[in-house]
Amino acid sequence: RVRETNQDFVKVFKNQNNWAGKHVSRKYDLSDIDDLIEFFDMAQFGTLKVLKDRKHTAVFELSGQVVTDRLDSQSDEFSLESGIIAECLERQNGTPTEASATITKKHVVQITAQSD
Secondary structure: OHHHHHHHHHHHHHHHHHHHHHHHHHHOOOOOHHHHHHHHHHOOOOEEEEEEEOOOEEEEEEEOHHHHHHHHOOOOOOHHHHHHHHHHHHHHHOOOEEEEEEEOOOOOEEEEEEEO
16 A cells, blocks of 8 residues: 555656646746757756657657766656656647656666657
8 A cells, every 4th residue: 555655656746747847848938949958958957959850759868967967866757857848849839748758778868758
């Protein structure tokens, strides 16, 4: 039962971070990929690079010392960053967009955004 409660907490935490990321994107009026890349650098989230940009799917790589340090400290939660990206693309394309992060073996974070 404790494990179920912990899993529920993690799910709520991720959802709240994702929502907060969308709020940040709106607050800073991030509505195109160039602004997004510059914002990630300025906010010291890491180096954001576009790997793939198609009509309904975009894939980003988030890397750099900040990301490496977070991963080394067992912090593998990047839903805030995912929310920022999702909202930016949603504003750019005008379609609902969600994004999620995965950690690669090369110690980088890959964020995939999917639009309707």
